[in-house]
Amino acid sequence: MFHRRSQIPKLQHTVLRELIDRFESVLAIVSRIKDGNVVVKDTRVKEFASASSSRYESSNKITLVEIEEDLLQIKDKLTKSPSSLSIISIVGPGGIGKTTLARSIHNDPLIQEYFHIRAWTTISCEYSLHKMLIDLLGSIGHFSVELGQESIDKLEEKLYQSLKGRRYLIVMDDIWYTEPWNDVRRFFPDDNNGSRLILTTRLLEVAEYADSSYIHHMRTLSLSGGWNLLSQKVFGETHCPPRLEEFGKEIAIKCGGHPLAIVVLGGLLSKVEKTPEFWQYVAENINLAITGSDYRFKEILSLSYKHLPQHLRACFLYMGAFPEGREIHVSHLIKLWVAEGFIKPVGDKSLEEVAKENLKDLFDRSLVLVSRLSSDGEIKTCRIHNLLRDMCIRKAREEDFLEIILTRYDWIMLLPYPRRINFQYRPLDYSKHVTNSSIRSLLHSVLGYTSDGLLPFTTNLRLLRVLEALLVTFDEFPVEIVEKLVNLKYLAFTGHERNIPPSISNLCNLQTLIVYGDLSPEHMFNLPSEIWELPQLRHIIFQRCILQFPSRADPDYVPLKNLQTLANVYNFRFTERVFRLMPNLKKLVVSYIYDSHTIWSPYHFSHFVHLLQLETLKCNFIAKSIYAPGQLLNFAYPERLKKLTLSGCTFPWENLTIVGSLPNLQVLKLKDDAFVGSVWETNEGEFLQLKYLLIASSSLEHWRTEETHFPRLRHLSLKSCSELVEIPFEIGNIQTLEIIELFECRGSVVDSAHQIKEEQQSYGNDDFRVLCS
Numbered sequence: 066m067f068h069r070r071s072q073i074p075k076l077q078h079t080v081l082r083e084l085i086d087r088f089e090s091v092l093a094i095v096s097r098i099k100d101g102n103v104v105v106k107d108t109r110v111k112e113f114a115s116a117s118s119s120r121y122e123s124s125n126k127i128t129l130v131e132i133e134e135d136l137l138q139i140k141d142k143l144t145k146s147p148s149s150l151s152i153i154s155i156v157g158p159g160g161i162g163k164t165t166l167a168r169s170i171h172n173d174p175l176i177q178e179y180f181h182i183r184a185w186t187t188i189s190c191e192y193s194l195h196k197m198l199i200d201l202l203g204s205i206g207h208f209s210v211e212l213g214q215e216s217i218d219k220l221e222e223k224l225y226q227s228l229k230g231r232r233y234l235i236v237m238d239d240i241w242y243t244e245p246w247n248d249v250r251r252f253f254p255d256d257n258n259g260s261r262l263i264l265t266t267r268l269l270e271v272a273e274y275a276d277s278s279y280i281h282h283m284r285t286l287s288l289s290g291g292w293n294l295l296s297q298k299v300f301g302e303t304h305c306p307p308r309l310e311e312f313g314k315e316i317a318i319k320c321g322g323h324p325l326a327i328v329v330l331g332g333l334l335s336k337v338e339k340t341p342e343f344w345q346y347v348a349e350n351i352n353l354a355i356t357g358s359d360y361r362f363k364e365i366l367s368l369s370y371k372h373l374p375q376h377l378r379a380c381f382l383y384m385g386a387f388p389e390g391r392e393i394h395v396s397h398l399i400k401l402w403v404a405e406g407f408i409k410p411v412g413d414k415s416l417e418e419v420a421k422e423n424l425k426d427l428f429d430r431s432l433v434l435v436s437r438l439s440s441d442g443e444i445k446t447c448r449i450h451n452l453l454r455d456m457c458i459r460k461a462r463e464e465d466f467l468e469i470i471l472t473r474y475d476w477i478m479l480l481p482y483p484r485r486i487n488f489q490y491r492p493l494d495y496s497k498h499v500t501n502s503s504i505r506s507l508l509h510s511v512l513g514y515t516s517d518g519l520l521p522f523t524t525n526l527r528l529l530r531v532l533e534a535l536l537v538t539f540d541e542f543p544v545e546i547v548e549k550l551v552n553l554k555y556l557a558f559t560g561h562e563r564n565i566p567p568s569i570s571n572l573c574n575l576q577t578l579i580v581y582g583d584l585s586p587e588h589m590f591n592l593p594s595e596i597w598e599l600p601q602l603r604h605i606i607f608q609r610c611i612l613q614f615p616s617r618a619d620p621d622y623v624p625l626k627n628l629q630t631l632a633n634v635y636n637f638r639f640t641e642r643v644f645r646l647m648p649n650l651k652k653l654v655v656s657y658i659y660d661s662h663t664i665w666s667p668y669h670f671s672h673f674v675h676l677l678q679l680e681t682l683k684c685n686f687i688a689k690s691i692y693a694p695g696q697l698l699n700f701a702y703p704e705r706l707k708k709l710t711l712s713g714c715t716f717p718w719e720n721l722t723i724v725g726s727l728p729n730l731q732v733l734k735l736k737d738d739a740f741v742g743s744v745w746e747t748n749e750g751e752f753l754q755l756k757y758l759l760i761a762s763s764s765l766e767h768w769r770t771e772e773t774h775f776p777r778l779r780h781l782s783l784k785s786c787s788e789l790v791e792i793p794f795e796i797g798n799i800q801t802l803e804i805i806e807l808f809e810c811r812g813s814v815v816d817s818a819h820q821i822k823e824e825q826q827s828y829g830n831d832d833f834r835v836l837c838s
Contacts, residue, residue, distance in 0.1 A: 132166050135281065139170055142279050143234065143261050144179055150255035154264045154272030157283030160325035160452060163265040166283070167236050170263065174834040180261075181838055182233040187390030188240045189451065191471070191489070194248050198224055201235065224252050232258045239390065239451075240266045243274045250275075285322025292317040294324065298331025298431070299339075312344035319351050325450060326365050332430035333369045366456045369432065379407045380423050381432055382466050384449045385457030386487045388510045392436045392446040395424065400577045400604055404531050404555035405485075405506065417603075417629065440757040440780065441708065441731045461485075465503075485531075506531035524549045531555040535579060547571050554601070563590050570595035576627075581608040589635065597624040597646065604630040609656075611635055615646060623648065631655075639672040649678050656685040671699035679703045680729075686713035708732040711739035718745040718765070725751030725774075734759040743767060743788075747774040756780065756801075764788050772798035784808040797821030804834045 142153050155163045170176055171183055184204035186197045198220040205227055215223075235253065240246065246264070253262065266272055272280045286294060295317045296305045305313055316334075320326040330347065337343055351365055373381060380402055387393050399420040402408050408416045408423070424444070427433040432453060439445040449457070461467035467485040485506040504526050519537060523529065524545045532546065535557040542562040546553070547569050556572070557579035565580070578599075582588040590610040596602075597615040602625055612634045615624065625647040632654040637643075644650075653676065657668065673682065682702070700716070702709065707729050718740045724733065725747065731754050743766040752758075752775050761784040772795045779801050783789065791813050796802065802825070805818045818835045825833035 132162060132169070135166055135283070136169055136173070139166070139263075139279075139281060140173065140175060143170070143176065143263075144259075147278075148257045148259050150253060150257075150260045150262070151278040152262045152264060152275050154266060154275060154277040154280045155283060156266055156269055156272050156280055158267055158323075160323045160450075161283045161285060162324045163283055164238055165324065167238060167263055167265050171234070171236050174832060176234065177834060177836050179232070179259075180234040181231040182228065183236075184233065185236045185238065187238045188245045189390040190241050191389045192241070192245055194245070195220070197245065197249065198252075202227065221252055225254060228252075228260075229254045230256055230258075231260075233260045234263070235261075236263045236265075238265045240264055240271050241268065243271055246271070246275050286324060286327070287322065288314075288318060291320060291322050291327055294327050295320075295331045295334075298328055299335045306339070308341050309339060309344050312341060312348045315348040316344070316351070319348065320365070325452065328431040329369050329453070330365055332432065333372055336426075336430055337372060363456070366453060369430065370456065370460060373430075373432075374426075376407075376409065377423055377426060379405070379466070380420075381427060382457050382461045382464075383407070384433065385454050385461050385469070386467055386485065386508055387449070387454075388489055389451055389454065390448075391510075392448055394446050395421075395444050398447070399424070401531065401533065401555060403603070404576050406530075415629070440734075440759075442756065442779075502526060503528075505529060506533075508533040509535075509537050520545050526550070528552055530574075532557070534558040535581060542566060544568065563588065565590060565592050565596070567593045567595040569593065570598040572599060574601055575599050576601050577604040577606075578602065579604070579606045580610075600624060601627060603627050604632075605634075606630060606632040607634070609633050609635060612637055614643070636668075638667055639669045641669070641672060641675075644672050644675045650676050651678055652681040653679060654683040656687060658687045658689060660689040671701045674701035674703050676703050678705060680705055681708040682706055683710040684712070684714070685710075686715075688713065702727055704728060706730055710734040710736070712736040714739045716740045718742045721745065722748060722751065728754070730755055732757045734761070735763065736761045738763060740765075744769065746770070749773060753777070758782070759784070761785055766790055768793055771795050775799055777801050779803045780806070782806040782808075783810055783814065786810050786814070789814055791817035792821065794821065794824075797824045803832065804836065806836045808838050810837075 139153060139155075142151075155167055157163050171185060177183065182205050184201045186200035186204070188197065195217055198217065201224055202220065233253075237245070237249075253260070264272060264275055264277070269280070285291075292314050295313060299305070299313075316330060317327060320330065330351075334344070334347065347368065350368060370378070370381070383398075383402065383405065384393070399417055402420050402423070403416045408420045410416065411419045411422075414422075424433065424447070428435060428444070428447070432449070434448050434450065435444050436446040436448045437444075458467070458469055462483075465483045467487065468483040470486060470488045482502045482504055484503060485508065486504060487508040487510055489510045505528060507523060507526070507529065508531070519534070520543055523532065527549065529550050530552055532550070532553060533555065537558055539558055539560040539562070542560055542565065543558065544566055546556070547566065548571060551571055552574055553572050554574050555577045556575060557577070559581045561582060563582070569578075580590060582590065586609075588609060590607050592605075592607070592610050592612045594613040594616045596605070596612070605628065610633060612631075623646060626649060628647040629649060629651045631647070631650060632652065633656070634654070635656050636658060637655055657663075673679070700714075700720075702724065704727060706727050709724065709727075709730060709732070711734070713736070715738050719742075721740055724730065730752065733752075733755055734757075736759070741764060743764070745765055745768050747770040749771070755775055755778055757780045758775070758778060759782040761782075763786050765786060766788045767790060770793050775796070776799065778796075778799050780803060781792075781796065783792070783806070785808065787809065789810060792805065794817065796805075797820070805821065807815055807818060815835075815837055818837070822833055822835045
């Protein structure tokens with residue numbers, strides 16, 4: 066029976082919640098006793114992690130204070146004898162930097178060159194064998210939506226076969242008990258080729274149980290190391306003013322040498338006024354050094370939250386909605402923040418631009434951690450330390466902001482109803498008695514279950530604004546949602562039904578629409594012309610879709626003036642009328658399926674140039690047969706383009722001069738004979754801003770260029786370029802070049818890459834990398 070909010074006092078509800086939590090812990094302990102391993106689950110610990118890049122180099126350096134010796138020791142164990150598969154464990158308490166060390170090793174240039182395959186999975190206390198297998202397969206390039214539907218047996222076989230015969234490095238981060246190791250140890254073949262596994266854990270018995278060949282015990286930072294880390298975080302390369310130094314050193318001492326505590330406090334101190342009064346206040350209000358419990362960070366984290374600006378609090382608390390240990394895609398996060406109403410307009414900036422600034426502020430405060438970067442150096446994915454995530458969840462519960470449903474007991478005791486609910490377990494039965502409640506957002510984070518029971522519950526929530534159900538599969542289109550949930554701003558789901566009904570126009574407040582189906586090329590969604598009647602739409606993302614033209618012909622009609630993303634639309638004709646209907650489009654992903662009878666002129670490729678705000682363009686040409694397409698005439702590009710991906714276009718290489726003249730282009734990806742011919746010769750004044758260049762599946766034989774033609778290139782990637790004879794030696798003279806990545810290229814190409822590396826190292830550039838596979 067479900068009671069109204071007013072019938073259960075908040076204190077009583079809190080007590081009930083704690084009882085349920087304790088009951089769950091007891092069940093967990095009992096299950097471990099049966100296996101002979103008594104380990105209490107604790108979701109509060111996961112190591113501080115940060116990704117290295119040129120843009121975030123200084124941030125990464127300060128997280129690596131005093132671990133250089135540790136790094137060298139473990140690299141030595143990884144690359145030297147024995148040849149048999151061996152296990153290295155990194156052991157230490159939460160917040161001490163185990164994951165930072167493991168990630169630094171995983172991303173080290175020498176390690177990247179030495180191992181054919183590197184994979185990473187975060188285990189944590191919310192352990193799932195299915196998720197772990199998907200993490201590992203995804204790390205080595207096998208991720209797809211279909212993986213979520215495959216059985217564990219099939220995933221196990223696919224992982225084993227992917228590793229067989231290859232020298233690999235697997236990192237299993239944050240192992241809390243022995244069960245995960247028992248479940249996966251048989252998936253790792255031992256081919257006597259120097260393969261390695263790294264485990265990070267708080268528990269020595271886990272490392273010993275895994276029969277580790279080497280156990281590395283993490284140390285806390287020294288007093289001087291702790292103070293140096295705090296000072297660097299707050300002041301960067303400048304010195305701390307003498308009036309603050311005494312209080313700063315006291316703060317560092319009270320942090321007990323724990324990097325996470327120091328960095329989070331440093332993030333706070335870097336953002337507030339640097340006065341002796343405030344630094345003394347911080348020093349007097351933390352007591353970390355005198356406590357050894359798992360709650361030792363509570364005061365520091367609460368202090369950082371207390372001093373967050375109001376506009377950042379909801380953004381930060383929302384980070385608790387994502388499952389423990391999961392990488393969070395920034396583009397996904399920002400769409401949710403905007404739909405939730407957390408982002409307010411600032412001047413002429415778009416809401417998405419303001420959201421990026423908020424995220425950067427959280428990153429600067431070390432409350433959110435960079436995980437991966439995109440090819441242009443922007444943050445692609447981020448993560449949150451589990452200690453910080455637990456604070457998010459605790460604060461969110463106190464404020465009825467968010468509730469995480471991990472077990473059926475969480476759902477039974479979910480009173481009063483919060484604003485947002487995240488289901489992280491497979492729901493057996495949704496309550497049909499919840500109607501018109503305060504729930505505004507439903508987020509589903511369980512991979513691979515169907516919609517049984519979801520619709521009756523969801524459609525009762527008439528005030529719902531966000532329905533994130535991309536991991537939920539609907540056999541039929543959920544018409545009830547579009548007919549009843551008219552307040553939705555964000556809708557994401559997976560479905561088999563291909564026809565989107567005209568009633569989609571009921572969702573007049575919709576900002577983001579994301580729909581995925583299966584991976585077969587035949588699965589194509591049909592969007593009705595009514596989609597043009599949704600004036601608030603900012604993002605339309607389908608796995609594959611056909612978009613009907615608007616029925617209204619009024620020349621002043623601009624229905625999608627807010628649209629920024631149109632992704633995975635097929636055979637779309639960019640007539641002059643169409644591009645005027647979405648003048649602020651920033652990202653376009655479009656594909657064309659053709660045969661020998663295709664005529665290109667009706668598609669008006671020259672009109673791309675009129676998309677004046679477009680920054681990202683991905684254009685794919687897919688042949689039904691072996692016939693080449695007719696000449697693609699009048700293909701034009703807007704000047705604001707920063708990222709361009711072309712596939713299957715079969716342009717002659719000389720046409721690339723037009724692309725090279727784009728003044729803002731930073732990322733260029735050429736795939737599947739985007740350009741054809743045996744010779745590519747670049748010219749002076751081209752590609753002046755280009756940072757990343759990928760050429761994949763190309764018949765190119767000779768590439769002639771000068772270093773001045775790519776003055777800012779950082780990353781060159783050549784994949785399946787089997788005809789290419791060598792990399793121009795002049796490429797090695799580009800001062801900004803950091804990495805050459807090769808896959809399935811001739812030995813002569815590999816040799817030329819290593820010659821370039823030797824030349825770079827002779828100039829003192831020891832960080833230059835060549836990756837071959």
